[in-house]
Amino acid sequence: MKISKVLLLAVTVLAGDAGAVTVEMTVNGLVCGFCAQGIEKRLRKFPATADVLVSLEKRLVAISLRDGGDIGDEDLTRALEEAGYAVKAIHRTDTPIAVLREQVRGAGK
Amino acid sequence: MATNRFLAAVLTASILAVPFAAVAKPVAFAGGTTVMGEYGAGTMQELQAFYAPSHRYSLGGGYLKLDSDVDGRTRNIAYLRANWLAKRWNLEAAQANVFAWGGVGSARGSDFSGQEVAGNAGAQADYETRRVYASLKSDFHDSRDFTHRIDTLQLGFAPYEHEYDRLALWVVVQARTYTGGIYGGTEWAALIRGFKGGTWIEAGVTEDGNLQAMLMFNF
Numbered sequence: 001m002k003i004s005k006v007l008l009l010a011v012t013v014l015a016g017d018a019g020a021v022t023v024e025m026t027v028n029g030l031v032c033g034f035c036a037q038g039i040e041k042r043l044r045k046f047p048a049t050a051d052v053l054v055s056l057e058k059r060l061v062a063i064s065l066r067d068g069g070d071i072g073d074e075d076l077t078r079a080l081e082e083a084g085y086a087v088k089a090i091h092r093t094d095t096p097i098a099v100l101r102e103q104v105r106g107a108g109k
Numbered sequence: 110m111a112t113n114r115f116l117a118a119v120l121t122a123s124i125l126a127v128p129f130a131a132v133a134k135p136v137a138f139a140g141g142t143t144v145m146g147e148y149g150a151g152t153m154q155e156l157q158a159f160y161a162p163s164h165r166y167s168l169g170g171g172y173l174k175l176d177s178d179v180d181g182r183t184r185n186i187a188y189l190r191a192n193w194l195a196k197r198w199n200l201e202a203a204q205a206n207v208f209a210w211g212g213v214g215s216a217r218g219s220d221f222s223g224q225e226v227a228g229n230a231g232a233q234a235d236y237e238t239r240r241v242y243a244s245l246k247s248d249f250h251d252s253r254d255f256t257h258r259i260d261t262l263q264l265g266f267a268p269y270e271h272e273y274d275r276l277a278l279w280v281v282v283q284a285r286t287y288t289g290g291i292y293g294g295t296e297w298a299a300l301i302r303g304f305k306g307g308t309w310i311e312a313g314v315t316e317d318g319n320l321q322a323m324l325m326f327n328f
Contacts, residue, residue, distance in 0.1 A: 029199025031239050033273045034304040037327060038138020038164070054273040056239060059201070082139040084164040086199035104272070 022097050023071070025061045026089040027080060030054070038083035046071050046079075051097050055104040064097040133244075133309070135159060135192035135208050135233065136167045137327050143167070144326045149285070150319035152178050152292055153259065159192060167192045170214075173250065175257065178292045181219070184257065186250055188214025188229045205236040216252050227252040239270040242279070257289040265302070276305045281313070283321070 030036055033054075039061055040052045048069025053062040061080065065071065077087045137143045138161060145157045152175065159169030168191050175184040190212030198205040209232045216227035228251045235244035242265040249258045262284045271277035279302040286295050298321040300313030309325040 027199075028201055029197070029204040031202065031204050031237055033271055033275070033277055034307070034309055034327060035134065035137070035204075036273055037307055038141050041141070042139065056273050057270065082164055084138050084194075084197065084199075 021065045021070075022093050022095055022100065023063045023065065023076065024091055024093060024095075024100070025063075025076060025080065025087050026059055027061050028059070028086040028088055030056050030059050030061070030085060032056075035084070039080060039085065042079045042083050043076075046075070053097050053101050053104065058104060060100070060104070062097055062100050133323070133325060134206065134235070135210060136164065136194045137161050139164045142328055143169075145323065146325075147323040148320060150296060150298065150315045150317065150321045152176055152287065152296070159190075165194050170212075175287075175291050177290055179290050182290060183219040184216060184250075184255065184291075185218070186214055186216040186227050186229075188212045188227065190229060203236065203238045206234070208233040216250070216255070218255060221254040225252040225254060237265075240267050241265065255289055257287060257291060259285065259287050259291075261285045274305075276303055278303050279311075281311065283313075 033056060036054055036056070039054055043049055043052045043061070043063050048065050048071050049063055050066045051064040053060070063071070063076070073090050076090060080087045133145065135143070136159070141161050143157070143159045143161075145155075147153070147155045149155070154174045155171060157169065157171035159167040161167035170187070170189045173184070173186040173188070175186075177183070190210055192208060192210040194206060195209050196207045210230065212229040214227050214229065216225050217223075229249065231246065231248040233244060233246040236242065242263070244261075244263045246261045247258060248261075250256070263281050265279045265281040267277065267279050269278070281300040281302055283298040283300060284295050285298070286292070296315055296317075298313050298315040300311050300321060302309070302311035304310070307327040309327070310323070312320070312322040315321055
């Protein structure tokens with residue numbers, strides 16, 4: 001347990017995005033990687049986007065925001081709809097996207 | 110004949126019973142382009158390119174070549190087409206879609222002279238989870254001298270649940286029928302499909318031992 005926490009912290013520091021705002025979205029219909037690439041393509045068009053994470057396993061789309069940048073929930077919902085998917089929930093956290101990415105990879109093993 | 114009816118009933122029941130997946134879709138995502146090429150066991154070859162201004166519709170064109178397995182007649186059809194996502198169900202761990210399309214083009218054939226106007230219409234229903242999928246597609250081409258319908262049923266199974274940035278692998282069974290003297294009976298094929306990122310490749314063999322393959326790009 002302690003080791004995993006240390007590893008998470010190390011990932012956070014190495015990623016250099018400690019304190020960054022991450023928007024996590026729970027998305028329905030997320031079953032095909034080939035089809036879901038439109039999500040990443042669309043979200044990266046926002047100037048405030050720093051990074052995007054898509055996880056089919058977790059039904060998760062996460063986006064990290066650049067310092068001082070923001071994207072409204074309505075704009076995010078519309079962007080996901082334009083990609084063909086339905087957003088069920090949106091919330092903002094301080095969890096760096098690099099940590100989420102490690103969690104997703106860990107869950108897939 | 111009775112055997113064919115039985116198979117059709119079994120296939121229909123399968124579509125209704127199995128949670129319907131990694132299906133080639135004629136509409137990608139808003140701003141997305143799809144380019145696809147299919148080699149259908151020497152009987153059909155098709156190239157398509159579509160651009161989707163919205164996730165609801167796409168516009169583009171294609172080229173279809175049919176070589177009859179029955180009497181050697183050929184069709185060469187070039188068409189412009191609009192595809193429409195009529196309905197999508199985004200479920201918690203599944204997605205289902207109904208697409209429809211229509212278009213017009215020109216056709217040449219070995220058993221008539223000159224070039225003819227040809228209409229194209231079709232529909233597709235599909236359902237997919239990360240482990241199973243089913244799709245049923247019907248594509249109709251009609252001109253003054255011919256009418257052909259190509260019906261394709263695919264049932265797929267994924268040996269593992271792929272992640273977004275990992276290789277997806279599917280084992281697919283395909284049944285296809287052609288009307289209008291292109292092929293007699295049902296053409297069965299077994300396929301292996303893989304996709305990662307925007308590249309999709311599938312290949313397999315029909316029961317006659319012919320190559321069935323498709324290559325698709327989304328960008």
